[in-house]
Amino acid sequence: MTKPLQTNERKLPGGISAVRLLRPLAFPAVVSVMLSMSPSPVFGQGNTPGHEEFVRDNCRTDSAAAAEAGYSGEELRRLHPTDLVRALQLIDPSICGTDPDERYGSDPNAVPAAMSLQGVKSFIWGMSDADARPLVIVDGHSESFDRLKDFDMQRIASVTLLKNATATALYGVRAGQGAIVITTKVPEAHPLRLTYNFDGTFQRAGMRAFDLMDAGQKLDWEKRMGAYEGNDALYRQRMADVKANGSTDWLDMPLRTSFSHRHRVSVYGGDSSLRYRGVLYMNPVKGVMKGSKRTMYGASAFIGYTTRRLEISNELSVDMADASESTYGPMYEWARMNPYYAPADERGVPYDILGEGTFSEQWSPLYETSLNSFAENKIARVNNNLTLRWKIDEHFSVAGQFNLTHDHDKRSEFTSPMSLVYKDYEIDEIDQKGSYRILRNRLESYQEKVWADYRLERERHTLRATLGMEVYSATMTDDAFRGVGMSSDHMDYISFAQRYAAERPEGTKTYERVLSGYGVVSWSLDRTLFVDLAGRVDKSSMLAPDKRTAGSYSLTAAYDLKKALLDNSGFVGRLMLTAGYGSTAGYQFDYGFVNPLYAYDIDNPYFNGMGSNNYSKGLVSFYNMNNYNPALKWKTTRNVNVGVSGRISTVDIAVKYYNTLSKDLLTLEGQNVAFGSGFRYANSGAIRNSGLEFSVAAGVLRDRSGLDLTLFAKGAVNRSKITELPDYSATTFNSTMFEYGYHYGMAEGDAADGLYALRSAGIDPATGKEQFYLRDGSKSFSPTAEDMEYQGSMTPKLRGTFGVTAAYRNFDFAAVFSYSLGGKFYDLYTQQAVDLAGYSENVPTAAEGKWNTSNKDAVYQGLDNSGGYASSRFVSTRNTLSLSSLRIGYAFPKKIASVMRMQGLKVSLTCDDLWYTSSVKSPRSLYYPYASSFILSLQATF
Template sequence: MKTIYKKLLILLLLLPFSVLAQNTVGGTVLDKASGQPIPGVNVNVQGAANGVSTDFNGKYQLTNVKRGDKIVFSYIGYMNTVVDYVAQNSLNVSLEEDANQLKEVVIQVGYGTVKKKDATGAVTVLTSKDFNKGPVTSADQMIQGKVAGLQIINGGGSPGEGATIRIRSGSSLSANNDPLYVIDGVPVAAGGVEGSRNPLTTINQNNIESISVLKDASATAIYGSRASNGVIIITTKKGKAGDMQINYNGNFQVSEITNKVDALSSTQFRDFVTANGTAAQQALMGAADTDWQDQIYRTAIGTDHNVSLSGGSDNIVYRASVGYANLNGILKRDNLERTTMSANVTGNFLDNHLKIELNNNTSLINSNYSNRGAIGSAIRFDPTQVVRNADGTFFQWYTSPTEINQLAGRNPLSQIEQQNSFGTAYRSIGNIQTEYKLHFLPELKAVANFGYDQLSGRSFGNTEANFLNGLAGSGFNNTYEKTQSRFNKLMDLFLNYNKKLESIDTQLDVTGGYSYQDFRESFYASNFNFQSNNTTVDPNFPSRINLQSFFARTNISVADKYLLTLSYRRDGTSRFTETNRWANFPAVALAWKLNEENFLKDVESISTLKLRGGWGITGQQDIGVSYPSIPLYLASNTAAQYQFGSDFYTTYRPQPYNSNLKWEQTTTVNAGLDFGFVNNRINGSVDLYKRTTEDLLLYTQNPSFFGFSNFDNYNVGTIENKGIEIAAEVIPFRNDNFEWRIGGNVTFQDSKITKLTTTQPNTPGINIGGYEGATGNTIQNHQVGFAPSSFYVYEQAYGVDGKAIDGVYIDRNKDGLITQQDKYRFHKPAADVFYGFNTSVTYKNFDMGMNWRGSWGNYNYNNVDSSKGFYNSVLIRNTDLSNGVENLLETGFQSNDTKRFESDYYIQDASFVRLDNVSVGYTFNQKDKASSLVKMTLSAQNVLIITKYEGLDPEISGGIDGNLYPRPITFTLGLNVNF
């Protein structure tokens, strides 16, 4: 009995110490990347029942914690964090996004969302951590090289430069091949207006939360007539509940030219003219040594600043931002100034049965367009001449002491300094969307989305009189102005029913509705000539296009293993007559989650294994004109006005039309596999596709001439695209302090015309692709059995020394003559393979990354060499001289006939590997404020390129290299502050 009492006494004495050991700990949980608090994070003691969740400010308080306990912080979309408790009173934690989990959350699709694991189509989703770093100014630059099947070719190195964007090669010959862009639920116009460079620069890249790329018809058919070339859905950032968060993101940029065209130096030029020129031509040479490319290019400076505010309560959240960028181009006087504003408010009312969301993105862009003609002139202009004469005027070629030689080339710097061109562009994209879940049937919600896309732009400028008229001129010779506006209105009305049928373990998601879009456009241009005191005007040509649609989609998931998607859209367009106005676009897709089957469910190394298959039809009616199928008379532009005395009068002319014009339709078959192994540390996808476009829309020559035009729009044939896309990501190593990621994608593609119902006289197929040097001639051709835009050329003859023989070509048809019938198709501009590779390393507070990109099997026509690489390109006249390129010295070409221009000698391999971006960043620890973040980043853009191509840059859209605005290397110092 005494023993029992002793034990009870000891237990009572120890009890207070045991109670005292049960501590309380609190703190804040933040997003590691943004520093924003995360509400709803689960905070638990490992192996125990006690746990809490963070509030809307990311704060928590956990009781009954003992020294030595492990506290687990977990939240969907983030990697779990485990912290040892050592009796601290405060414990702040930053959670890092888990890209693999995020891909399993939700992705944007037409008129709704779907979990990535339940997606049946070919869809790629990129979020902020996937985006390219560095001096990007538009959405396309953020994802370049990151998506299999998506090829983006920038138009050059000017700030805010536009790009050619193709998903799976494009599906048309001459109709619009751009993908459909949807911004916060509003389908927007891909084209710009006067005064704008790239319409995508109107969306501030710092406001973009995610970008979804929809590639196959099963994913895009719900968008119907505008989705034949894929869909890119841009979702902007939204507010989060909690205290106001302020974020600043800015950078400072320095750009330098790294490569110039191989024009003849002043020494090479003197030697050439001395050896080959006439006495009169030799006498024209000056005594200077001028590198005209150095004269027109500069070191360019740029800055970009962005501030955002976000926060909210349980029911209403908001985010607003303002941005300002001022970017100089490497071509002197080239400048882009952009101001952007955005606002988003989301409210939940009536016990979360009513949701109202308002979005707006507005931008104002001012541009100073430096005369790009100076780029070509810097190659052509005589390098032995001075930049300015002794009196300070620009050196020019003159026919008399006061009259400039109008046939001669112009001083490149004078083109920049004496020709002024400016632009302003305004764009506003907005919508209000309401969702109401019925109180008596909460599985059913009604959605109304009203949106708009408004663009207006103005370009204007003038030319100094002495640029045109010589020393006698003063002031301005002429001024011009162009204005353009576009307005797109949208109304979407649809119902969505989403219910889990427990009895049969099936998830049912059904959507159906109506869409209305109205597009209006107007244009105005005028030109005033000071000498004649005349003003010529291009009258306003207002146009209107209307699209109306009915759509439906059903998603069915059985046992979370077997997935079915059915969609249908019926579209009507005002572009076609009543007979052909409406078209139907169905699609079906199936998926099977193999990893959820019993025979694989317990295999721990397999995280994801899903087979997909889909079929669907999409349409195309965007051929660049509003009324292609009805007879119209249009007012003539300034070039066709009739003059009586000093007055100009507008004439009216009949327009070509084709009342039989109908929809271009694209049928896509897709098979895919999504995979993930070792807890998704190895993950990716493989897709095989075949896309067939019938009734191709093409603006081409009439089969038989009639009316007032021998060109019109026709449905002319069929094109077939097929390919394989592979994308993968690997995380070789990851722990609390270190993570290494490797990602890559590769696309194999092939396109071929399988049917053409029209050809041009005396030509097999349809000739396209004009070039400099032989006006009216072409270098490319569409023909059955070949890739679109294949090069159509003469076969160059070579001597035993391997050198091209001037003016000698192969008689391919053996008729003893060299004629058009000896031309053949030789390579193509489109790549056989293109790919992207990226890697990133995070060590404690440091992060580093690089992005590579390349293509193989693409060829260019080197129009710089063909137009400036022969004797007459230098020795044209006895009144002036023009420079050439070093290729002239290699070939010794003298002939100036069309055959030399169209020789396969100038078709060159343009395959390349490019190091797009290298970046390193450091995040500073902020101990005084748990929610603050300071990060600095240093990056270099357009670092390195490896290629055999002899031109300035192998990355050319369309394959005809007429001298590109050089892409500079850009160094950027960035700062991101969140508090």
């Protein structure tokens, strides 16, 4: 979308508005133009949507692009005022895959390793960083996906999701997984103003889903399972300790009720020619696990100047973050601790080893937290964005955008020499105890775009054409080194290390260069028929040397059925039919897949240039270290979509169907070892995604007193299918997954995110071990990878949100529920904590069902169990329902605000993830817990 500093409109034939924009995005025609030529107003250029549009415009398919979903910043802030990724997940059900294993919960430092829009489009082994997550565009220039974690919600004017090839064609090869286009606010024309924003957040985690045994239950269970045979004295001693000291709640120790506060001050103003803004912010965030925190702070300055012909704007931003991970480690480590152990002595000093010398000896995680070990990140980002536009006449204009970005991230990890990980080191290894590791990442990028825009209106016709080019240059530098032999727990810097670790320092330097040309033509007839044709060509250094040039294109159309057929109908307020076809290239591999990588043989004393023999001539030998294919092609994604949206009476409805084929996917193919390796990379895979997205909003009540009540529901259905996959790829991947006991696999005809497991024949009553059905129908204790069977897709058959929004005078209210139905789920926690559990660790109460000589009809294996194969016993269909967002807000009347010498005052309370239920009774996160949040927000304008 475009971001106007000044909007001057003049009426044209047919009600078309010509809008003069100061700061257009990289491709004004891809979003802004197409939308401005459609019957609806340009989204993001009008007034902030009121409460009645909280849901009704969530699925905006009334543009010719027919593939975008656009949301205002106000809509997103009402769902979550501090977390952009969370707000996007709540507002658009097509977003998935951000935390598929539910590892990171509410960790303030976790950034999604992946995100998919409308399904997975690559195989896991070929998914590069660029292909795992959408491209992020902020005011026309690309940003790191990690940037979303710290993005200031108050800056956002609008966010547009470009989900498939018809929408991403103009962003080319870097947008193969879709794009998230963020447009920030521009100061309005008025006298100098100051706005202060505050967000105070309370968070609390709940761990009831672990359902662990208390001390008495665990001791009784151990005795029934035979742990104390011949050792009654230990049992009596532990029972006496429990009666005296009670049961230890280990799960409560790493948790806290956290309070975070965010502050933002902005000064802005201007007139018809000059606009300016300065922002300072500080966001100290604490997580619910002790020690986890993230403090962001920074500043930005914007200035824009416009004349009748020339428009110039520049924005400089500096952002920094200090992040610390919790030293309390993952939650599953605390869940394993036996509740009959006291964590510390009478002085409060934690024990290091509990139950030493017994069958249930454990290392105490509480002891580790008493040491000075840490892991922290320091991040600095500097960005400058300059945009110019010259309006030559009323039809023709040229523009350019120039962006410089510098990102630096330093990670430091210190492990105390007193840590239990060094417990078994011998006396001659004492100089290796303790370590300090430093990892540094640096990104320097330059982006330049120049384009020409032509617009013509003639009676019934409107034509707009854009032609441009783009240059992207990035240098990424990474290095890492580790020192060992730290003398003391308090000597916590690299300079105190006695020597470097055995491994060498690591380092890489990667260059990405992209030269692109693009164009788009938009035509409309009588503001009833809209057609857009777009194309782009990229030449990228990240593609294979033999195939560096990739093309993308799209053709989209929209037809206003209301105006053409039902123009006089008062019952039908709007009815738009849209359709599109597009093909987009996309990254799917890293540099080493298509280019040779070499390593210097610096360990060779004869050829490393340091030897004293006659053969050492100062030359260093090197050797090839990777298997690559210089003829690999980019991924090609082809999409067809059809949609209809309309308003019937007080009900808004939007439905869209899409069908996407991703082909030429990276696969493995077997080859003769005479060629150097037993396999080679090839482009012989394909995945098809098809699905349906819908949105319904009904204004059920609206009266003269100001009461407005709207009910809404949204949903997404996606079906993926592997249509092409070589046998060698499937066999190699499935064998590896089977070897490690994972529940993943692949086969042609199955879903791309399929869940695989062995078909269980139950627990053998005689041995207490699990039997499995083999392919031939026989039973065995020793299955093979070929016996793994497809169980279904982990993607829910239906996911979405529903709820209610309401407004009464100056109050507004919203409740959003999230649901998912039909996705397959593998209960890894129950398998590991119950089925494969032994005496040494605490277990859930479900372990009462483990096999023993007196319980031969058990549902779980005995203590002498077989290997941890992926078993169908732990596969289930998961249905979930949660109260994801609850909000109430109040805008003080201007008379009251003026008494306090304010221009305006708003307050709101937002509750996030208040309630969650699932058909699978298993903890949602084994690493970092999910937390309920209560966010009090205030905005005061002076």
